[in-house]
Amino acid sequence: xxxxxxxxxxxxxxxxxxxxxxxxxxxxxxxxxxxxxxxxxxxxxxxxxxxxxxxxxxxxxxxxxxxxxxxxxxxxxxxxxxxxxxxxxxxxxxxxxxxxxxxxxxxxxxxxxxxxxxxxxxxxxxxxxxxxxxxxxxxxxxxxxxxxxxxxxxxxxxxxxxxxxxxxxxxxxxxxxxxxxxxxxxxxxxxxxxxxxxxxxxxxxxxxxxxxxxxxxxxxxxxxxxxxxxxxxxxxxxxxxxxxxxxxxxxxxxxxxxxxxxxxxxxxxxxxxxxxxxxxxxxx
Amino acid sequence: xxxxxxxxxxxxxxxxxxxxxxxxxxxxxxxxxxxxxxxxxxxxxxxxxxxxxxxxxxxxxxxxxxxxxxxxxxxxxxxxxxxxxxxxxxxxxxxxxxxxxxxxxxxxxxxxxxxxxxxxxxxxxxxxxxxxxxxxxxxxxxxxxxxxxxxxxxxxxxxxxxxxxxxxxxxxxxxxxxxxxxxxxxxxxxxxxxxxxxxxxxxxxxxxxxxxxxxxxxxxxxxxxxxxxxxxxxx
Numbered sequence: 001x002x003x004x005x006x007x008x009x010x011x012x013x014x015x016x017x018x019x020x021x022x023x024x025x026x027x028x029x030x031x032x033x034x035x036x037x038x039x040x041x042x043x044x045x046x047x048x049x050x051x052x053x054x055x056x057x058x059x060x061x062x063x064x065x066x067x068x069x070x071x072x073x074x075x076x077x078x079x080x081x082x083x084x085x086x087x088x089x090x091x092x093x094x095x096x097x098x099x100x101x102x103x104x105x106x107x108x109x110x111x112x113x114x115x116x117x118x119x120x121x122x123x124x125x126x127x128x129x130x131x132x133x134x135x136x137x138x139x140x141x142x143x144x145x146x147x148x149x150x151x152x153x154x155x156x157x158x159x160x161x162x163x164x165x166x167x168x169x170x171x172x173x174x175x176x177x178x179x180x181x182x183x184x185x186x187x188x189x190x191x192x193x194x195x196x197x198x199x200x201x202x203x204x205x206x207x208x209x210x211x212x213x214x215x216x217x218x219x220x221x222x223x224x225x226x227x228x229x230x231x232x233x234x235x236x237x238x239x240x241x242x243x244x245x246x247x248x249x250x251x252x253x254x255x256x257x258x259x260x261x262x263x264x265x266x267x268x269x270x271x272x273x274x275x276x277x278x279x280x281x282x283x284x
Numbered sequence: 285x286x287x288x289x290x291x292x293x294x295x296x297x298x299x300x301x302x303x304x305x306x307x308x309x310x311x312x313x314x315x316x317x318x319x320x321x322x323x324x325x326x327x328x329x330x331x332x333x334x335x336x337x338x339x340x341x342x343x344x345x346x347x348x349x350x351x352x353x354x355x356x357x358x359x360x361x362x363x364x365x366x367x368x369x370x371x372x373x374x375x376x377x378x379x380x381x382x383x384x385x386x387x388x389x390x391x392x393x394x395x396x397x398x399x400x401x402x403x404x405x406x407x408x409x410x411x412x413x414x415x416x417x418x419x420x421x422x423x424x425x426x427x428x429x430x431x432x433x434x435x436x437x438x439x440x441x442x443x444x445x446x447x448x449x450x451x452x453x454x455x456x457x458x459x460x461x462x463x464x465x466x467x468x469x470x471x472x473x474x475x476x477x478x479x480x481x482x483x484x485x486x487x488x489x490x491x492x493x494x495x496x497x498x499x500x501x502x503x504x505x506x507x508x509x510x511x512x513x514x515x516x517x518x519x
Contacts, residue, residue, distance in 0.1 A: 050367055052514055072369045080367045086360035090303040102292040103368040142364070 001150060001181040002026040002049065006058035009048055018044040019056070020205040026183060031176050033196035034185040035271075037281060041205040042185040046152055049183065050080055063149065076104060079143035081153040085135030089128040093119055093138050096127060097145060104146035113141040117167055132159045140168055144175070151175060151182045157191055169195060189271035193217075199271075203279045213271055220277050221268035228262040229255050236262065285373050293370065293378035297352075301382060304355060306348050313344060314390040318397040325398075331455065333398040334475045337391045337412065338451070342468065344390075345383055345416045346444060349423035350436045352379065357431070362513055372509045376502065379424065380417040387416035395478070404478045411474030414494045418467055419447070421501035425508040464489065467497035 007022040019041045026032040034042045047053045049060065051067060051074060060067040063077060087096045094110060101108045114120045117137035127135065136159045143151055156172065157165040172195055176182060186192055192199050193213045200210040209216070224240045231237045241252045243266065255261065269277070276282060301307050317336045325332050356362045365375065391412040395403060426443055430436045450469035452458040454476070463469050470490035473482055477490070 052366065072371055075367055075369045078367075080364075082360075082363065084360055084363075086364045088300065088303075088361055089359050090300070095299075099296050100364065100368060102296065103289060103370045 001028045001030070001063060002032075002183065003061045004045075004049070004058065005060075007045070007048065007056060007060060008058055009044060009053060009056040011044075012055070016205070018205050019048065022058070022202075022205075022207050024200055024207065024210055026181060028181050029176060029179045030197045031172065031182040031184060031195050033192040033199035034183065034202055035187065035189070035192050035199050035275065036202035036279075037187060040202045042202055043154065044205075045202070046154060046183070046185055050078060050152055076106070076146060077148055078150045078152060079146065079148035081140050081143035081151065081156055083155040083158055085132070085139050087127045087135060087138060090126065092124045092126055093130070093134075094123040096138065097142065100142055101145050106146050108145045108147075110145070113145060116171055117141055118164065133161060133164055136160055137164060137168070140171075144171075149180060151180055153182065153184045155186050155188070156184065157186075157188060165191075189275065193271050201275055201279055203281050208279050216274045216278075217268040217271065220274040221266075224267040225252075226263075226265045226267055227252070227255055228264075229259040230262060231259060240267065285371055285377075289370065290374045290377055290381075293374055294381050297378045297382040298385075301348075301352070301386070304352065306351065307386065310344060310348075310386050310390050313340065314393050317394050321394070321398045330399060330476070330479045333395065334454070334472065334479075335451070336398075337394050337475055338468070338472060340387065340390055340394065342415060342419050342447060342471075343444065345387055345419040346423040346426075346440060348383055348386075349379060349420045350427045350430075350433075350440070353424060353427045354430070354433060354436060366514050372506050376421065376424065376505050376509070380420050383420050384413045384416045388413050399479055407474050408478035410491070411471050411478070411494070414498050415468065415471040418494070418497050418501045421498075421505040424505045425501075428505075428508040428512040464493075467494055470494045470497075 003025045004022050007019055008017055009019040010017045022045060024032070034045060036042050044053065048056050049062070049067070051070065062070065062074070067074075087093075088099065091099065093114065097108070097110045097113070101110065111120060111123070114123050117140065119134060119137055119141075122130070122134060127138065130138070140153075140156060143153065151172075153172070156168055160168060169191065172182060172184075182195075184192070184195060196213060198210060198212050199216070201208040211219075222240075223243045225243055225246060226238060226240050228236060228238050239251075239255070241249050246252055298307075317340060321333060321336060353362075356365075388409055391408070395408060422443055426439050427436055430439065446466060447468045450463045450466050450472050453460060453463045453469060454472045470493045473486050473490040474494070476482060477487060482490075
C-alpha cells in the first residue's frame with residue numbers, strides 16, 4: 001500500500017539530512033508505527049508521504065502509484081490526523097465537519113462520527129469553547145470523514161484522558177478491521193504496542209529496526225518467567241525460571257502444585273526498554 | 285478545478301467572513317464613506333467619489349485578506365486545508381470571489397449614493413472586481429510569509445503606497461506615463477470612465493492591462509502558497 005525505497009530528505013539550508021535512506025513497506029490493512037523522540041524525523045517522513053514536502057530523493061509508491069504522479073485527488077484516498085488541533089474556531093463542530101466534508105464527494109456520516117468520539121451533544125457548539133480533548137477528538141474524526149483507504153495519524157491520543165484515549169484506539173482498531181491501512185507516528189510506546197502490527201524505530205533520520213512489537217519484546221527480553229507465590233502465612237516469595245523446558249523444571253512444577261501462586265509473568269522487555277537498548281536514546 | 289467545490293468554498297468563505305465580522309466592517313465603512321460624501325460634497329464631484337471607491341476595494345481588500353489568512357494561520361486551518369482535495373486555484377479563487385463580491389457591492393452602494401443610478405455598470409464592476417482580485421492576491425502573497433498582524437501591518441504600506449501613486453495622475457498633479465505601469469492607473473481610468481467618457485487609447489489600455497496584472501498577481505499568489513504555506517505546514 002505504501003512503499004519507500006532509499007528515501008532521503010534534507011531541508012533547504014540545513015546541513016543535516018532529516019530522513020536518511022529510509023526503506024519500508026506497509027501492507028494493506030496493516031497498522032504501521034513510526035516511533036522516535038521529537039526531531040527524529042517522524043513528522044518529516046509523514047510530510048513527505050502525504051505530499052507536503054518535495055525535493056526528496058528515492059522512491060515512494062502509494063496505492064501502487066508513484067507519489068509524484070498523484071494530483072490533489074490523492075487526498076480523497078488518505079485521511080490525515082494532526083497532533084495539533086486545527087479547526088475554524090468561530091464555527092461549530094458540525095460546521096467544521098461540513099466545511100471540510102464539502103471537499104469530498106463521498107457520502108459522510110457527520111453525526112455518526114461525532115457520536116463515536118462522544119461529541120454528539122456538542123455538535124452545534126462553537127469550537128472556540130471546546131476543551132483540548134474535544135478539539136483533539138474532532139481532529140481525529142475529520143481524518144475519517146471521507147472514509148479514506150489510508151490513515152496517517154500523528155500522536156492520535158496526545159492530550160486525551162484514558163477513557164477518550166480508549167475510544168480513539170478502538171476506532172483505529174475498527175478501521176484496521178475493515179481493511180484500512182494506518183500509519184501512526186508516536187512516541188507513546190503503550191499505544192504502539194497495543195495498536196501496531198509492526199513498528200519502526202527512527203532516530204536522527206535513520207530507521208534502526210522494523211519488527212512486530214511482540215518479536216521486539218521477545219528478542220530483547222529475558223527468556224524467563226517470574227513467579228510470585230505465598231510460602232506459608234503472609235510471606236511472599238519471588239523466583240525466576242528459564243522458559244526453556246519449563247514443564248520439566250521440578251522446582252517450578254512444585255510451586256505450582258503446592259504453593260498459592262500470586263502471579264506469573266514472562267520476562268519480555270517493554271517497548272521502552274527495547275527502544276533504549278536498540279537506539280541508545282530515550283524516547284522523550 | 286471543480287466548479288462545485290469552488291462554489292461550496294465561496295459559500296463557506298462568505299460564512300467565515302460574516303463570523304469574523306469582515307462583512308460588518310465593510311458595511312460600516314461603506315455607510316461612513318457614503319455619509320462623508322453626502323455631507324461634505326454638496327455638488328456632483330465625481331473625482332472625490334472615484335477616490336472613495338478606489339480606496340475602499342483597494343485598501344480594505346488588502347486588510348481583509350490579511351486578516352482572513354492570519355486567522356487561518358493562527359488556528360492552523362491552512363495546514364488542514366492543504367491536505368484536502370481543494371486545489372490552490374480553488375482556494376485563491378474563492379478568496380478572490382468572496383472578497384470581490386463584498387468590494388463590488390460596497391462600491392456600487394457608494395457610487396449609487398453619490399452619483400445616482402445613471403453610469404456604466406459594466407466598466408464600473410469590471411474595474412472594481414478585477415482591482416479587488418489583484419489586491420486580494422497581492423495581499424495573500426504578502427501575508428503568506430507573515431506570522432502575525434504586526435508583521436503584516438509593516439508590509440501594508442510597501443504594497444499599497446505604490447498602488448496609490450496613480451492618484452497623482454488622476455488629480456492631475458503629474459502626467460507621467462510611468463504610472464501606467466501600475467494596475468491602479470487602469471482602475472482609476474475605468475472608474476472615471478463609468479461616469480464620464482475617456483479616450484479610446486486609455487479605455488483599451490485599461491480593459492487589457494488590468495487582466496494582465498490579474499494573471500501576474502495570481503501566479504505570484506500561487507507561488508507564495510506553495511513556497512510559504514505548504515512547506516511550513518505543521519503536523
